[in-house]
Each structure stands twice: as structure tokens, then as C-alpha cells.
Amino acid sequence: MNIVVCIKQVPDTEAPIRVRSHGGIDETGLNLVMNYYDEHATEAALRLREQFGGTVTVVAAGPERAREALRQALAMGADEATLLRDAALDAADHLQVARALAAFIRPRTADAVICGKLSTDDNAAIVGPALAELLDLPQATAIAKLEVDDGAGRAIVHRELEGAVEVLEVPLPALFTVERSLNEPRYPSLPGIMKAKRKEIAVMDLAALGLSAEDLGTRGATLATLAAPPARTAGVQVNGADPEAAVEAIVSFLGERAKVL
Amino acid sequence: MEFDLTEEHRLIQTTVKDFAAKEITPVAARLDQEARFPSEIISRAAALGLMGVMVPEEYGGARMDGVANVIVQEELARASAGVQVIVSVSNSLVCDPILRFGTAEQKRRYLPALAEGRSLGCYCLTEPSAGSDAMALETRADLRGGEWVLSGRKLFVTNGVEADLCIVYARSEEAPGARGLSAFLVEKSFPGIAVGNVEHKLGIRCSSTSEILLDDCRVPAENLLGGRGEGGRIALATLDGGRIGIAAQAVGLARAALEETSAHVKERWVFGRPLSEFQATQWALADMATRVDASRLLAYRAAWLRDRGERCTREAATAKLIASETAMWATHRAVQLFGGYGYIQEYPVERYFRDAKITEIYEGTSEILRLVLSRDLIGSRGSTPR
Numbered sequence: 001m002n003i004v005v006c007i008k009q010v011p012d013t014e015a016p017i018r019v020r021s022h023g024g025i026d027e028t029g030l031n032l033v034m035n036y037y038d039e040h041a042t043e044a045a046l047r048l049r050e051q052f053g054g055t056v057t058v059v060a061a062g063p064e065r066a067r068e069a070l071r072q073a074l075a076m077g078a079d080e081a082t083l084l085r086d087a088a089l090d091a092a093d094h095l096q097v098a099r100a101l102a103a104f105i106r107p108r109t110a111d112a113v114i115c116g117k118l119s120t121d122d123n124a125a126i127v128g129p130a131l132a133e134l135l136d137l138p139q140a141t142a143i144a145k146l147e148v149d150d151g152a153g154r155a156i157v158h159r160e161l162e163g164a165v166e167v168l169e170v171p172l173p174a175l176f177t178v179e180r181s182l183n184e185p186r187y188p189s190l191p192g193i194m195k196a197k198r199k200e201i202a203v204m205d206l207a208a209l210g211l212s213a214e215d216l217g218t219r220g221a222t223l224a225t226l227a228a229p230p231a232r233t234a235g236v237q238v239n240g241a242d243p244e245a246a247v248e249a250i251v252s253f254l255g256e257r258a259k260v261l
Numbered sequence: 262m263e264f265d266l267t268e269e270h271r272l273i274q275t276t277v278k279d280f281a282a283k284e285i286t287p288v289a290a291r292l293d294q295e296a297r298f299p300s301e302i303i304s305r306a307a308a309l310g311l312m313g314v315m316v317p318e319e320y321g322g323a324r325m326d327g328v329a330n331v332i333v334q335e336e337l338a339r340a341s342a343g344v345q346v347i348v349s350v351s352n353s354l355v356c357d358p359i360l361r362f363g364t365a366e367q368k369r370r371y372l373p374a375l376a377e378g379r380s381l382g383c384y385c386l387t388e389p390s391a392g393s394d395a396m397a398l399e400t401r402a403d404l405r406g407g408e409w410v411l412s413g414r415k416l417f418v419t420n421g422v423e424a425d426l427c428i429v430y431a432r433s434e435e436a437p438g439a440r441g442l443s444a445f446l447v448e449k450s451f452p453g454i455a456v457g458n459v460e461h462k463l464g465i466r467c468s469s470t471s472e473i474l475l476d477d478c479r480v481p482a483e484n485l486l487g488g489r490g491e492g493g494r495i496a497l498a499t500l501d502g503g504r505i506g507i508a509a510q511a512v513g514l515a516r517a518a519l520e521e522t523s524a525h526v527k528e529r530w531v532f533g534r535p536l537s538e539f540q541a542t543q544w545a546l547a548d549m550a551t552r553v554d555a556s557r558l559l560a561y562r563a564a565w566l567r568d569r570g571e572r573c574t575r576e577a578a579t580a581k582l583i584a585s586e587t588a589m590w591a592t593h594r595a596v597q598l599f600g601g602y603g604y605i606q607e608y609p610v611e612r613y614f615r616d617a618k619i620t621e622i623y624e625g626t627s628e629i630l631r632l633v634l635s636r637d638l639i640g641s642r643g644s645t646p647r
Contacts, residue, residue: 189310
């Protein structure tokens, strides 16, 4: 099976995010990692390759530093990695990113495309489904179990819903977005890291993908402002020994100030 | 000058940090309390390539540099100094001398098993009357009928209980001191080698420390490591690398103390404010961070020099001296800032404090390191010969 995995480099979810006064995120000292869901997507692809043979190609659209996330996927065992890097992609929205990824994947006749369910930086969960539409592939999102019957050309996947499990049969090729409960990603081993070091990470700009900036779409949303959430204000303390007066004060706070009653 | 870690270094750091946080930290306190050897963790560490960090790929290792090893050892020690020392000894004191001084056949025979975690190594130098004065050791090695026969008692051997391969230093030549010593690759399965008394320790309790007893232990002639009479040189060259590993361990411990304390002082309230709002606390944390940084950079420098094939005895001693004293000092500060909570096993700083002490003792006490450094400055006697 030939599998393409789409990955993204994001800030570590434990890292404190600082918004710069003139917009954008201050990346100084910010720990950037492979999106956790994408680690699970890479793991799923590696397991399919171990089961059926073939190749695992990882692709990321992003700035130069996104190479590190690709390198991690190579160290886990992926065969090839490509970085889609173009000034036109710097401020791209989700659909534009999906169009660039689609242009990369289309000529590669993948048996499966695997993405994380969402990326932990903007939580949109759009790129995977949009990519499936652009590639005209059937899709199953947020899967928690994946069984492939290579010979029959189909996959059985489980989606965990509130109080139920949905089991889908999906013809291949298909696109899947994965839940973190799908598997336990392997650590990149030290020998794996050294092997990955010797692999080339290909870089493609829009021209190499056969696209122009206009092809990405020109009517997308643009970022107007980015601001830190307002600081939390101090709580209100109800003091005094009289319980009835305290209850009254709290009820009035909930009704008038918090407006929850 | 270049202070950036390479892309691989950063990837190793993330990987080992992640591995340690998931696989070691949750069980570190229990391993310490039960003084239990963490076989499963060591197998998983081996699968990750941590048992043969600097071993070439043709011998099953990762072929990384010494700076990478410092990164690995710091991250492991951040989680458990006991687990780390098991890994560090096998890497620095066993794989390293085989790589540097072993024959092709010795490398082929021993390195893949060590690097893949099928075999564990230990280093047998210290004896009851030869600790800091290691070159006075008395274990005998006699060539009889084409094989070496070793007899003596080795003390304080890390990994002594579980090790499959022991590098044993013994007196094989007439020459006195270091020039009379040779190093031997002794398999535990050879006749005449046994584990003696197993020690009960203050810290690094999940690693074993034992006697290794040699009673007419027969060792094939081809298991001589390096040449006859080269044992002293091998032991000292090996200790340069070992000291870098212990410096990294001490950095990991000091960082653990710093990180746990930084988190604690924000949550602990005294006199109506968080502990972190007192300047005494702030300055203690700033001093801890300063010394951790200095120690880490000196460990990197020593490893970097050694990677270039340069002599690093002074730099390795410097790194171990400052790092070990930083670990002791920082864990001591941490216990004090935790107060009563620092003295009980519910919080990890109690363990860090106990673990830190050994870093000032093994692979060269602070006193011996000061001796090494002062000799380099003013000669061996500290005065001009008349």
C-alpha cells in the first residue's frame, strides 16, 4: 500500500503562547512539535506498511522550520518526506492548504491518505475533509479503529460517537482522519533518527506543484487580528458570619452579575 | 562558537524526554522504594537505541556523538537517576572502552548484544583497598597455559548483579602502579566469577551495586582488552567519558529539583501569599537555574572535545565537579523550599536529594577531581622541586 500522511508542526500544547503586540505569535523559545494527532496518523500508516508493504510518504505545508516535524516522521520510519513551502502558503487558510496538499497527492495514486483529526493549534478539523473532497476520495473522520483488507480493497473503521460506535466500510483508496485512541505512536529510535538524518527532505513550491497563487483561491478569510484572551478578573468574596446574608449575596451575584439564574 | 543543538540532537531530546516522562517518571518512586531493577524499562530503552548511543550501526548501535549521549543521560536522570546510571555505565564504561580499545572480533562479539540490550555491562575497578587510589588495585591476572587466571575482590560494581559482561582491571605485570595493570573482558558465565555481597544504598536504589568475586576465574587470552600493561591507561581514558555521563546525570537531577521546586512554590501558600512571591525563593531559583546552565554547558564542552578526539581529562573533571556539587546543592535547596513536604516520600525531591550524593563520590570523588585539576595547574606536588 502506498500511503500519504499529512502532518503539521504546531506549538507544544503545554507551551505558553505569547501574542505579540503587533500581531502574530512570539515564537522565541516556543517548543514546536509534530501535531499529536499526526503522530497517530503516521503510526497508522507505518503499521499498514508493515502489514502490506509499500511506502509511507509524509507531507507538510509550512515554513522552513516544519522540516523538524517531517524529520521526526522519517525517524519513526516514514520512507519519504516533502515540505510544501511557498510565500503564498504563509497566510493560507485551511482550504488553500488543502488545495496545495491535493496537488501534491493527486499524481501519487495513494491507496490511503491519513491525517490527524485536527491540529491542536487552531482546532479547525477542516484540512482532512476538504482534501478528501478535492481528491474525490471517500472519507471517514475521527476514526478510532482501522482494519484494512488490502486484497478486497476496503477498510473497516470505527468511529466513536456519544454512547455508540459507528462501524463503516470504506472502499479504497480513501482518506481517513484519526483519533488519538487509534494507536500508541512509536518513539523515533536513535538509529531511526540517524537514518532519517541521511534522507533528503524534498521541497516543493507552488510552481513545482503546478499551481499559481490564484489556484489556491483568492476569496478566503484573512486574519484580521490576533489578541490574547482578556486576563481573568479577581473573584468576588462573600464575607461575614451571617449565612442568610451570604446566601442572599451569592444569589444576587448569580442573578445580576453572572446572569446565570 | 556554536551553541545550537543540531536537529538530531533536538529530536533525541524530545524523544527521550517523552520516553522518560511516560515510561520512567510514573514508576520512579516505586522503583526507588522497592530497590527493584527495572528490567522492562531497560528493554524498552534498548529498543529505542539508548543502550548503544555511540556504538556504530554495524554493531547495532545508533552511532551518535558524545553530545547526544549527554542529552540522553540528562533526560533519563531527570526522571530517575537510578535508571540512568544503569544505562550510563553500560554506554560509557563498557561499550566505550570496547569501541576504543577492542579488537574487531571483540567488538563483533560483544557490542551488538550490549547495544541491543540482550546483554548488560559493568566496570570492575574499585577494590576494598583501592578506591580513589585505584591504580593500587591488587586483583591478580596470571597467564597460565594460554589463558588468563584472575583472582581478587571487586567492590561497588554498578550493575554487578545483572551484568553479563564485566570489564575487570587486574595486575598482570611486574611494573608497579598503573603500568602493571591490564583490562579483561570477563563474561559472567566464565568459571570462577561470582556476585558477592549486594549493597543497600542511600540513593540510585533501583540500580544494583555489588561485589564481584574472582576466584581463579579463567579468561581466554583473546579477551584481553588492549595490550598487556595498558589497563591503567584504558581505565583513565574510560573515566573521562564516564565522568561526562555522571555530569549529565547530575545536571538531570539538579534540573529535576529546579523544575519541581518552581512548580511547588507557586502553589504553596505561606503567610497569605504564594511562596514564589518571597525574594528568598526567587533568588534560590535563579541560583539553581544559573548553576544548572553552567553545569550543562561544561558537560557539553567536555563531550564536544572528546567527540573531536581531543584529550578532555581536565574538562571532564571540571564538568563533573561543578555538576555534582550543583546537584547536591540544588536538591538540598529544593528540600528546604519544600519544607516538611521535602522530607517525605510523597514528593520526589526527597529522592533527588538522596540520589544526588553519589554524584560527588563515584567515578572520581570531588577531592580526586580537585587533585586532577590542581595538578594540571601547578604540578603534582604543588611546589617547585628544589
